[in-house]
Amino acid sequence: MNPRREALTFVAFAAPNLLLFAVFNWWPIVYNACVSLTDWRLPADHGAYVGSANYRALMSDAQFWQVVANTFLYAGAVVIIAQSLAFVLALLLNRDMPGSRIFGAIAFTPYITTTAAAAIVWVLLLDPKIGPLAALYSALNVEGPYWLRDNRLALWAIIIVGAWKEIGIATLFFLAGMRNLPRDCYDAASLEGAGPWARLTRLTVPLMGPVILFIAVSGFVAAVKVFDAVAIMSEGGPSYPASSTFVYHLYATAFRDYRFGEGAALSMIFLLFMTAFAYGQFRLGRRWVHYGD
Amino acid sequence: MDGARVTKYSRNSACWIILLAASLVIGLPFYWAAITSLKSSAESAAWPPAWWPHHVEWGNIARTWNTAPFGQFFINSLVTSFSATALQVGCALTMAYAFAFLHFPGKRILFWMVLVTMMVPEEAKLVPNFVTLSKLDWIDTWWALIIPPAAHAFPVFVLHEHFKTLPRDVLDSAQIEGAGHLRVLTAIVLPMSAPIVAAVALVAFAGRWNDYLWPLIATNSERMRTLPVGLAYLQAGQEGGLQWNFLMMGAIFVIMPLFVLYFTLQRFFQQGLIRGAVKA
Numbered sequence: 258m259n260p261r262r263e264a265l266t267f268v269a270f271a272a273p274n275l276l277l278f279a280v281f282n283w284w285p286i287v288y289n290a291c292v293s294l295t296d297w298r299l300p301a302d303h304g305a306y307v308g309s310a311n312y313r314a315l316m317s318d319a320q321f322w323q324v325v326a327n328t329f330l331y332a333g334a335v336v337i338i339a340q341s342l343a344f345v346l347a348l349l350l351n352r353d354m355p356g357s358r359i360f361g362a363i364a365f366t367p368y369i370t371t372t373a374a375a376a377i378v379w380v381l382l383l384d385p386k387i388g389p390l391a392a393l394y395s396a397l398n399v400e401g402p403y404w405l406r407d408n409r410l411a412l413w414a415i416i417i418v419g420a421w422k423e424i425g426i427a428t429l430f431f432l433a434g435m436r437n438l439p440r441d442c443y444d445a446a447s448l449e450g451a452g453p454w455a456r457l458t459r460l461t462v463p464l465m466g467p468v469i470l471f472i473a474v475s476g477f478v479a480a481v482k483v484f485d486a487v488a489i490m491s492e493g494g495p496s497y498p499a500s501s502t503f504v505y506h507l508y509a510t511a512f513r514d515y516r517f518g519e520g521a522a523l524s525m526i527f528l529l530f531m532t533a534f535a536y537g538q539f540r541l542g543r544r545w546v547h548y549g550d
Numbered sequence: 551m552d553g554a555r556v557t558k559y560s561r562n563s564a565c566w567i568i569l570l571a572a573s574l575v576i577g578l579p580f581y582w583a584a585i586t587s588l589k590s591s592a593e594s595a596a597w598p599p600a601w602w603p604h605h606v607e608w609g610n611i612a613r614t615w616n617t618a619p620f621g622q623f624f625i626n627s628l629v630t631s632f633s634a635t636a637l638q639v640g641c642a643l644t645m646a647y648a649f650a651f652l653h654f655p656g657k658r659i660l661f662w663m664v665l666v667t668m669m670v671p672e673e674a675k676l677v678p679n680f681v682t683l684s685k686l687d688w689i690d691t692w693w694a695l696i697i698p699p700a701a702h703a704f705p706v707f708v709l710h711e712h713f714k715t716l717p718r719d720v721l722d723s724a725q726i727e728g729a730g731h732l733r734v735l736t737a738i739v740l741p742m743s744a745p746i747v748a749a750v751a752l753v754a755f756a757g758r759w760n761d762y763l764w765p766l767i768a769t770n771s772e773r774m775r776t777l778p779v780g781l782a783y784l785q786a787g788q789e790g791g792l793q794w795n796f797l798m799m800g801a802i803f804v805i806m807p808l809f810v811l812y813f814t815l816q817r818f819f820q821q822g823l824i825r826g827a828v829k830a
Contacts, residue, residue, distance in 0.1 A: 350569070524676065535668070
């Protein structure tokens with residue numbers, strides 16, 4: 258096929274997606290940058306240029322920094338809790354015992370469960386009066402806390418939901434990584450008399466290093482975007498922004514208070530950080546690709 | 551020898567018990583939702599909480615279905631998730647083919663630009679996309695739930711990686727016989743890639759079904775809501791007296807279809823997620 262026809266075919270094949278991306282992915286970045294420099298609030302048609310006022314206002318906004326801190330705390334806690342448990346689960350599942358398929362499937366179901374629905378279920382589970390935890394409290398003879406009405410605990414309730422959802426996918430990835438480990442190292446180690454603990458700490462953990470890092474960064478990047486559970490369980494409360502996270506704050510600013518200019522500024526900040534993180538994740542992922550060969 | 555075998559047996563048993571305990575704890579929310587959904591309204595708010603309903607209220611299924619237009623929510627979710635997935639995967643197929651098999655000056659730059667879109671979070675595009683849809687008058691229509699969510703690039707990369715592994719000679723000989731690229735794609739490449747396409751489509755479908763933030767923003771009338779949004783409004787609307795049994799039944803309505811899909815097509819799901827992660 259002559260080059261000109263081939264180039265035209267290329268354009269024809271790529272055009273649908275390019276059009277979609279141009280309108281809904283590339284243009285939004287430019288538009289966001291512009292709107293973030295205005296003071297646009299509904300019901301106005303557009304805003305007036307105010308330079309970096311929105312950004313400066315955010316930098317000195319205590320609520321904003323509280324939200325940022327909450328988001329980092331949430332993402333860090335979810336990754337550490339869920340992925341530690343997931344690593345152990347993967348080790349156990351890797352033994353290929355009878356029933357492993359079923360256990361693995363059960364561990365994974367939270368991941369595909371609609372977060373909005375799961376959050377409602379967890380509100381019931383954490384209720385100190387009528388959920389299963391309530392039974393536990395009464396058995397231990399303690400007064401259970403009302404998680405979502407306590408400013409210090411509300412975010413932790415959301416963390417629990419996030420960790421519960423994350424365990425399955427992390428287990429899947431860890432298991433995939435473990436299955437790719439070179440068998441000969443283990444055989445040699447066994448011959449030299451290394452016990453299971455030594456094989457774990459001297460072989461498995463170091464060999465899984467790049468995978469662990471990649472999965473941790475991926476989990477962190479995904480966790481930072483938390484919204485559904487916050488919106489359903491606490492709406493950032495009980496006294497805002499005790500349990501608010503970045504995306505929820507963005508949503509509240511832009512779609513509840515209708516402050517589009519500030520919402521756009523928040524979006525740009527989020528975009529900058531997330532793109533940096535995602536780029537790091539991408540570079541780590543490339544090492545996984547080669548590692549798996 | 552015997553001592554070693556006994557130790558191995560007890561170690562395996564211990565591991566198995568830990569796995570069982572972990573499954574029970576992780577599965578507890580599903581169990582609790584299921585039993586609560588089948589309790590009477592009085593029992594679902596009772597103290598102490600029962601671990602099995604005294605009387606299984608199968609009628610709750612119909613009652614919950616009627617407290618909110620779940621039928622409408624279901625249709626909205628099904629139609630928009632399916633259409634968005636079809637659109638996304640269809641566009642990705644042609645684009646991945648182009649990147650893998652066709653020459654074009656500046657292809658690398660284009661590829662990089664598409665890659666970058668994957669790193670920009672969807673949450674950062676909410677305001678602009680909302681404004682775009684307002685101008686198009688698409689807010690509160692199915693278009694809003696189908697078109698913008700289809701602009702995700704992850705299937706492009708998974709398919710592109712896969713296409714690069716296909717044997718070129720099969721494609722080349724088809725071209726020599728006079729087949730155009732479209733025929734090569736549909737008659738040769740697609741059948742050879744069916745499992746991967748299925749995996750990618752499943753993951754995309756799950757993402758659309760579970761979407762909460764975008765449908766919340768893009769719709770505002772009850773008759774346009776998807777299942778997750780409808781359920782959330784049901785919960786918010788019950789502020790005073792939460793009827794947990796109906797809420798739990800509603801939650802089950804929302805998650806059940808994906809559960810069925812997952813348990814029947816488990817391997818495809820996992821394939822799609824693992825390949826997606828490498829390129830995500």
